[in-house]
Amino acid sequence: xxxxxxxxxxxxxxxxxxxxxxxxxxxxxxxxxxxxxxxxxxxxxxxxxxxxxxxxxxxxxxxxxxxxxxxxxxxxxxxxxxxxxxxxxxxxxxxxxxxxxxxxxxxxxxxxxxxxxxxxxxxxxxxxxxxxxxxxxxxxxxxxxxxxxxxxxxxxxxxxxxxxxxxxxxxxxxxxxxx
Amino acid sequence: xxxxxxxxxxxxxxxxxxxxxxxxxxxxxxxxxxxxxxxxxxxxxxxxxxxxxxxxxxxxxxxxxxxxxxxxxxxxxxxxxxxxxxxxxxxxxxxxxxxxxxxxxxxxxxxxxxxxxxxxxxxxxxxxxxxxxxxxxxxxxxxxxxxxxxxxxxxxxxxxxxxxxxxxxxxxxxxxxxxxxxxxxxxxxxxxxxxxxxxxxxxxxxxxxxxxxxxxxxxxxxxxxxxxxxxxxxxxxxxxxxxxxxxxxxxxxxxxxxxxxxxxxxxxxxxxxxxxxxxxxxxxxxxxxxxxxxxxxxxxxxxxxxxxxxxxxxxxxxxxxxxxxxxxxxxxxxxxxxxxxxxxxxxxxxxxxxxxxxxxxxxxxxxxxxxxxxxxxxxxxxxxxxxxxxxxxxxxxxxxxxxxxxxxxxxxxxxxxxxxxxxxxxxxxxxxxxxxxxxxxxxxxxxxxxxxxxxxxxxxxxxxxxxxxxxxxxxxxxxxxxxxxxxxxxxxxxxxxxxxxxxxxxxxxxxxxxxxxxxxxxxxxxxxxxxxxxxxxxxxxxxxxxxxxxxxxxxxxxxxxxxxxxxxxxxxxxxxxxxxxxxxxxxxxxxxxxxxxxxxxxxxxxxxxxxxxxxxxxxxxxxxxxxxxxxxxxxxxxxxxxxxxxxxxxxxxxxxxxxxxxxxxxxxxxxxxxxxxxxxxxxxxxxxxxxxxxxxxxxxxxxxxxxxxxxxxxxxxxxxxxxxxxxxxxxxxxxxxxxxxxxxxxxxxxxxxxxxxxxxxxxxxxxxxxxxxxx
Numbered sequence: 042x043x044x045x046x047x048x049x050x051x052x053x054x055x056x057x058x059x060x061x062x063x064x065x066x067x068x069x070x071x072x073x074x075x076x077x078x079x080x081x082x083x084x085x086x087x088x089x090x091x092x093x094x095x096x097x098x099x100x101x102x103x104x105x106x107x108x109x110x111x112x113x114x115x116x117x118x119x120x121x122x123x124x125x126x127x128x129x130x131x132x133x134x135x136x137x138x139x140x141x142x143x144x145x146x147x148x149x150x151x152x153x154x155x156x157x158x159x160x161x162x163x164x165x166x167x168x169x170x171x172x173x174x175x176x177x178x179x180x181x182x183x184x185x186x187x188x189x190x191x192x193x194x195x196x197x198x199x200x201x202x203x204x205x206x207x208x209x210x211x212x213x214x215x216x217x218x219x220x
Numbered sequence: 221x222x223x224x225x226x227x228x229x230x231x232x233x234x235x236x237x238x239x240x241x242x243x244x245x246x247x248x249x250x251x252x253x254x255x256x257x258x259x260x261x262x263x264x265x266x267x268x269x270x271x272x273x274x275x276x277x278x279x280x281x282x283x284x285x286x287x288x289x290x291x292x293x294x295x296x297x298x299x300x301x302x303x304x305x306x307x308x309x310x311x312x313x314x315x316x317x318x319x320x321x322x323x324x325x326x327x328x329x330x331x332x333x334x335x336x337x338x339x340x341x342x343x344x345x346x347x348x349x350x351x352x353x354x355x356x357x358x359x360x361x362x363x364x365x366x367x368x369x370x371x372x373x374x375x376x377x378x379x380x381x382x383x384x385x386x387x388x389x390x391x392x393x394x395x396x397x398x399x400x401x402x403x404x405x406x407x408x409x410x411x412x413x414x415x416x417x418x419x420x421x422x423x424x425x426x427x428x429x430x431x432x433x434x435x436x437x438x439x440x441x442x443x444x445x446x447x448x449x450x451x452x453x454x455x456x457x458x459x460x461x462x463x464x465x466x467x468x469x470x471x472x473x474x475x476x477x478x479x480x481x482x483x484x485x486x487x488x489x490x491x492x493x494x495x496x497x498x499x500x501x502x503x504x505x506x507x508x509x510x511x512x513x514x515x516x517x518x519x520x521x522x523x524x525x526x527x528x529x530x531x532x533x534x535x536x537x538x539x540x541x542x543x544x545x546x547x548x549x550x551x552x553x554x555x556x557x558x559x560x561x562x563x564x565x566x567x568x569x570x571x572x573x574x575x576x577x578x579x580x581x582x583x584x585x586x587x588x589x590x591x592x593x594x595x596x597x598x599x600x601x602x603x604x605x606x607x608x609x610x611x612x613x614x615x616x617x618x619x620x621x622x623x624x625x626x627x628x629x630x631x632x633x634x635x636x637x638x639x640x641x642x643x644x645x646x647x648x649x650x651x652x653x654x655x656x657x658x659x660x661x662x663x664x665x666x667x668x669x670x671x672x673x674x675x676x677x678x679x680x681x682x683x684x685x686x687x688x689x690x691x692x693x694x695x696x697x698x699x700x701x702x703x704x705x706x707x708x709x710x711x712x713x714x715x716x717x718x719x720x721x722x723x724x725x726x727x728x729x730x731x732x733x734x735x736x737x738x739x740x741x742x743x744x745x746x747x748x749x750x751x752x753x754x755x756x757x758x759x760x761x762x763x764x765x766x767x768x769x770x771x772x773x774x775x776x777x778x779x780x781x782x783x784x785x786x787x788x789x790x791x792x793x794x795x796x797x798x799x800x801x802x803x804x805x806x807x808x809x810x811x812x813x814x815x816x817x818x819x820x821x822x823x824x825x826x827x828x829x830x831x832x833x834x835x836x837x838x839x840x841x842x843x844x845x846x847x848x849x850x851x852x853x854x855x856x857x858x859x860x861x862x863x864x865x866x867x868x869x870x871x872x873x874x875x876x877x878x879x880x881x882x883x884x885x886x887x888x889x890x891x892x893x894x895x896x897x898x899x900x901x902x903x904x905x906x907x908x909x910x911x912x913x914x915x916x917x918x919x920x921x922x923x924x925x926x927x928x929x930x931x932x933x934x935x936x937x938x939x940x941x942x943x944x945x946x947x948x949x950x951x952x953x954x955x956x957x958x959x960x961x962x963x964x965x966x967x968x969x970x971x972x973x974x975x976x977x978x979x980x981x982x983x984x985x986x987x988x989x990x991x992x993x994x995x
Binding site: 062 | 357358360362363364366369370372376388398399400401758761762763766767
């Protein structure tokens with residue numbers, strides 16, 4: 042667990058399986074994740090469509106190359122969006138100390154590692170999230186994040202090829218974290 | 221008796237006169253004036269009202285941090301606490317999302333289409349539906365699709381997203397970038413606050429207090445909370461306060477210099493101030509008559525008119541001074557009380573030429589200049605009448621003032637021609653004369669204030685959209701229908717990659733007609749639409765039963781059960797600001813305004829074709845103001861030529877060929893002062909033109925008074941009166957040349973320089989014309 046909580050950078054590919062009440066079958070998407078402590082995240086969706094979400098602090102840029110559209114957002118304008126994105130960043134960074142302010146946290150020792158269960162303590166998070174389950178390998182690397190939404194939908198993001206604490210070069214920083 | 225009664229009435233009427241400062245009275249009547257007045261009404265965003273405060277990050281800091289955010293928030297709350305502001309806003313109004321949800325969302329089926337007849341069939345075609353559902357699936361797979369997920373059961377085709385995207389694209393230019401709930405410049409280097417004061421902009425005393433408080437509070441907070449942060453501000457109150465301080469200082473200085481120098485000159489010439497009331501009485505009488513007349517006609521008088529009226533004192537004192545010099549020691553007059561005929565004729569000639577010089581302004585198309593002409597002509601006539609009515613009888617009853625009798629300004633003849641050449645020499649520069657075309661040159665604001673204004677304005681997004689496309693109509697809906705057409709044109713240009721950026725109200729409120737057409741196009745879709753949509757949803761992997769709210773809303777829309785969105789529906793909502801910025805209620809109807817980007821250099825204007833629509837007017841503020849400025853200059857200088865011709869005609873009619881000699885010095889002086897200004901690199905503006913009319917009006921008097929003198933003694937007396945009149949006028953106008961107000965400097969330098977040259981030229985002409993007369 043200690044190594045999970047000492048994540049400074051993270052690179053991984055992911056498979057995200059979303060169960061959406063509106064759809065008859067789950068949606069599966071693939072892409073890459075880049076994280077840099079304390080508050081930088083690059084979420085690059087590569088299939089079924091391409092989309093990039095870059096978060097730096099409270100600034101968010103959503104780029105949809107297939108639609109030729111790019112949009113900058115300010116998380117400060119939405120309490121809920123800010124809380125959700127902040128939660129995700131803190132999960133990737135292993136910041137359980139920060140998550141405890143918003144969630145009731147319970148850590149379980151499993152055969153293949155650890156599972157941390159987070160339940161929102163109250164508004165605004167409980168309006169959109171029922172709970173988050175984070176699975177961590179024995180070596181402390183993040184393996185899976187399951188988010189159960191208030192709508193009944195859920196998203197299971199499985200991480201592969203995880204590289205932890207490999208510094209980003211200045212060029213990578215420029216390319217991956219410029220909002 | 222009659223004149224006294226008239227003066228009494230004028231004074232009584234003047235009590236109720238109101239001082240006016242609306243500068244648009246100095247714009248020409250006609251289409252351009254109406255356009256500029258309309259432009260001034262456009263309030264595309266709240267940032268065009270009140271004070272805009274830009275708090276800059278400390279040098280070297282890349283982005284706002286907590287300390288900076290704290291400084292801005294505290295600064296704002298401290299400003300609010302002063303009670304001097306109606307509001308101080310630092311971010312978008314709260315409740316925008318709720319207003320959208322309450323007003324626009326229920327009408328999404330009526331609002332989503334840009335072109336109802338083509339967009340509606342396209343969006344509901346099998347291909348259109350498939351693309352929309354693919355888009356929805358993709359959105360649901362992404363982390364940013366939370367909003368689409370929430371709206372999808374009622375809007376799987378994401379029609380509302382089209383509407384939101386259009387609003388974001390076309391109205392975002394009206395608001396600055398928002399970051400952590402605070403307005404910022406695009407580069408995040410400056411936080412922006414909009415402060416609207418309780419006091420009116422022209423209440424300079426209270427606005428001065430506002431500016432002091434803003435600077436004091438920031439000065440207290442910044443060093444403690446975020447050292448290095450800077451404050452730059454702009455807005456009408458700052459310009460008004462600084463302009464008033466500058467004008468007040470100028471008027472005090474100029475008045476003091478003029479009064480002191482007049483008293484000194486009177487002491488020098490008359491060795492006492494006893495004749496002073498004899499000069500003051502006609503001038504005061506003339507000004508009272510003029511003020512009374514304007515008060516009677518308009519109920520108000522413009523500040524600039526009063527300023528030029530003050531300048532007129534220089535012309536009005538010529539008559540009493542001339543009379544005092546000639547009559548004080550005229551025994552025949554002392555015995556009979558009758559004005560000598562030649563003296564009366566000289567005064568009348570001087571009066572008529574001065575009157576015609578100012579009078580030509582009555583033909584100006586500028587109401588403000590016509591008002592100046594009326595005021596000056598009345599004041600001059602009043603002063604002349606008072607001079608004739610009051611000065612001679614009083615002079616007879618008073619002991620004669622100690623007038624210097626021996627001033628003889630006649631020059632040796634050999635000096636005359638070289639002197640005239642020297643006077644005329646600068647006129648050689650006339651071919652290089654330039655008229656001012658830059659409106660900013662007439663703006664005499666402090667350079668630091670102008671720099672702050674340019675900087676802060678550049679931080680506002682609307683600065684990128686300087687042109688206005690105005691749709692007029694007798695009612696709001698007709699203006700909005702026209703606005704729909706303009707939007708269509710600009711959107712087509714944008715699709716073709718050649719149109720300017722624009723901000724249009726169409727994205728928020730299309731006309732009712734446009735909304736009804738959209739609903740009619742929906743109703744015209746095949747009856748099988750719902751079944752087709754259910755099949756398409758199932759084919760795309762969706763569960764059609766989850767979309768019942770969508771089918772219910774679609775059915776209502778197709779049956780026309782969606783009330784159109786009207787401008788008044790936005791009352792008391794945060795969306796009202798965008799509406800009020802671009803939809804104007806005017807006395808003669810309504811105007812819907814689209815803001816557009818600048819004309820691309822070297823390319824044909826893509827907005828040209830809009831001008832063919834009779835309800836559309838394209839306004840380019842920079843070009844319009846320059847056109848007005850250039851027009852005003854050209855017209856004023858044309859009137860100057862008319863003044864010269866009229867004076868020439870008068871003088872020839874009254875004095876024959878000698879009249880031309882009387883006119884020559886003033887004509888040379890005008891050419892010379894114009895040449896001198898050109899040599900100094902000053903483009904001429906309309907204030908120079910008006911000042912030159914003053915030179916003409918006063919300068920011709922010198923020629924008349926000196927050339928009418930028949931004997932050596934009369935020449936000496938006329939020399940004395942001309943010298944005193946010129947000296948007092950030069951003292952007053954020379955003082956104005958050192959003012960901080962640009963308008964006063966232009967008038968002061970032109971009049972002082974012109975009159976000096978006219979005086980020297982007159983003396984040279986007198987030397988030439990009077991060479992044969994015995995001394």
